[in-house]
Amino acid sequence: MTVIIDTGCANLASVRFAFERLGAPAHISADADTILSAERVILPGVGSAQAAMVQLEQRGLLPVLPRIEQPLLGICLGMQLLGERSDEGNTTLPGLLPFTTERLKVGDQPLPHMGWNTLEPVDHPLFAGIRKGDYVYFVHSYGVACSDLTLARCDYGQPFSASVGRGNIMGVQFHPERSGAVGARILKNFLEIPA
Amino acid sequence: MLAKRIIPCLDVKDGQVVKGVQFRNHEIVGDIVPLAARYAAEGADELVFYDITASADGRTVEKSWVARVAEQLDIPFCVAGGIKTIEDAQAILADGADKISVNSPALADPNLINRLNDRFGRQCVVVGVDSWFDADSGRYRVKQFTGSEAATRDTGRETLDWIQEVIRRGAGEIVLNVMNQDGVRQGYDIAQLSAVRDVCSVPLIASGGAGAPEHFRDVFQQARVDGALAASVFHKGIIPIPQLKAYLLQQDVVVRP
Numbered sequence: 343m344t345v346i347i348d349t350g351c352a353n354l355a356s357v358r359f360a361f362e363r364l365g366a367p368a369h370i371s372a373d374a375d376t377i378l379s380a381e382r383v384i385l386p387g388v389g390s391a392q393a394a395m396v397q398l399e400q401r402g403l404l405p406v407l408p409r410i411e412q413p414l415l416g417i418c419l420g421m422q423l424l425g426e427r428s429d430e431g432n433t434t435l436p437g438l439l440p441f442t443t444e445r446l447k448v449g450d451q452p453l454p455h456m457g458w459n460t461l462e463p464v465d466h467p468l469f470a471g472i473r474k475g476d477y478v479y480f481v482h483s484y485g486v487a488c489s490d491l492t493l494a495r496c497d498y499g500q501p502f503s504a505s506v507g508r509g510n511i512m513g514v515q516f517h518p519e520r521s522g523a524v525g526a527r528i529l530k531n532f533l534e535i536p537a
Numbered sequence: 538m539l540a541k542r543i544i545p546c547l548d549v550k551d552g553q554v555v556k557g558v559q560f561r562n563h564e565i566v567g568d569i570v571p572l573a574a575r576y577a578a579e580g581a582d583e584l585v586f587y588d589i590t591a592s593a594d595g596r597t598v599e600k601s602w603v604a605r606v607a608e609q610l611d612i613p614f615c616v617a618g619g620i621k622t623i624e625d626a627q628a629i630l631a632d633g634a635d636k637i638s639v640n641s642p643a644l645a646d647p648n649l650i651n652r653l654n655d656r657f658g659r660q661c662v663v664v665g666v667d668s669w670f671d672a673d674s675g676r677y678r679v680k681q682f683t684g685s686e687a688a689t690r691d692t693g694r695e696t697l698d699w700i701q702e703v704i705r706r707g708a709g710e711i712v713l714n715v716m717n718q719d720g721v722r723q724g725y726d727i728a729q730l731s732a733v734r735d736v737c738s739v740p741l742i743a744s745g746g747a748g749a750p751e752h753f754r755d756v757f758q759q760a761r762v763d764g765a766l767a768a769s770v771f772h773k774g775i776i777p778i779p780q781l782k783a784y785l786l787q788q789d790v791v792v793r794p
Contacts, residue, residue, distance in 0.1 A: 353630075353633075353635070354631075355604070355607055355631060355632060355633040356607055356633045356635070359607055359608045359633060360611065362608070363608075363611065388657070388658060388660065388661065389656075389657055389658035389661075390658050393658075451539075452737070452738060452739050452740045452741070452763060453738065453739065454659060454660050454709050454710075454739065454740070455539065456660065456709070456710060456740045456763070457539050457540060457541075457542050457582070457583075457740070457763060457764070458539070458540040458542065458582055458793045459538065459539045459540065460538060477540060477793040479612070479613055481613075481635070481660040482660065483659065483660070497538070498539055517613070517635075519611070520611065520612055520613045520635060521611070521612075522577070522611050522612055523611075525611065526611060
């Protein structure tokens with residue numbers, strides 16, 4: 343069973359519906375034992391980094407995150423929460439992966455970066471069958487620079503990580519649950535990564 | 538590269554999709570969920586649902602259809618109409634909507650935008666603006682309560698000032714509905730949208746006036762908007778979305794194929 347961590351954020355239902363559409367129902371929970379005994383774990387998130395950290399702390403989830411050994415996928419803000427620090431509110435984060443989140447530098451283009459943009463994936467099981475130039479849906483003002491953790495790149499004024507990962511820990515900056523057939527394929531790929 | 542968005546707008550009244558001309562004479566177009574699923578399958582990039590009766594009637598509308606849409610749909614969608622409080626917004630977002638849009642309640646209580654931004658983040662907060670070119674003064678003006686013709690009135694606000702204020706307060710996206718053009722399919726108001734684009738640092742969506750594929754090309758290329766919203770041309774099958782996108786790609790407008 344896949345467990346979606348109940349972060350109290352707004353897109354929990356959308357993420358759950360996306361797994362139902364794949365015929366793989368997921369369970370929403372904030373219970374440490376349920377999360378740690380899941381086959382796979384999703385960390386969803388929308389809103390601000392500070393607000394999300396308050397929610398995680400209130401639910402007693404901060405000590406749980408580093409103990410997750412199953413495949414873990416952070417979505418949108420959930421990806422940023424995997425890192426060490428965010429410029430948004432100068433927030434210290436759990437640090438499951440060594441990266442920081444900074445405000446996107448986009449020149450005179452509109453911010454938030456909102457809409458469908460193209461992926462440039464590396465060879466990784468999460469992006470099996472996904473081609474360079476495939477579109478996914480983004481909504482964010484902060485982002486993660488490209489590094490050796492980057493699993494897919496995107497460009498909006500500057501290149502940034504559309505996805506990061508190492509070992510069992512993965513994250514996507516875009517919303518696979520709202521990215522049509524491409525997003526569904528990425529979620530399906532996640533379900534097929536050996537637990 | 539970030540694609541320009543094609544956004545069918547579904548005006549909802551009593552749980553069904555309707556369409557009127559210049560906010561009058563609403564006719565039923567169809568049921569919400571099948572229509573939403575059809576547009577997603579045809580390549581719509583996002584959907585907007587406007588409950589057009591809500592604010593004028595002074596009630597919060599029953600929105601059980603939001604969860605049914607969220608279950609089916611794998612593209613983003615926004616819900617507008619009668620959202621006056623954090624609790625109203627919370628319920629709609631919890632049911633699976635990606636964004637909520639406020640219009641009249643934000644004019645009555647501009648601080649609502651700050652509160653929505655604080656609670657849900659800028660990316661969830663869309664502000665709809667109904668704007669009107671006042672030929673007497675040569676200014677763009679904001680109207681309110683447009684769900685019902687009898688209740689429509691001038692707000693005393695100028696469009697460009699209001700746009701800048703709502704962005705300062707935390708709006709993450711603006712939908713500019715140009716009332717002179719709505720439902721008459723003579724093209725988007727390029728002059729007004731360009732003027733708004735110049736003061737709008739967040740994504741800007743054009744609404745009102747689409748009648749032909751060229752209108753979409755012009756509003757993307759000339760007014761530099763991020764998305765174009767339309768209703769009747771899609772509901773009546775005048776412009777099928779796949780053909781529209783093929784045309785825009787041919788015209789060097791970046792869209793998701």
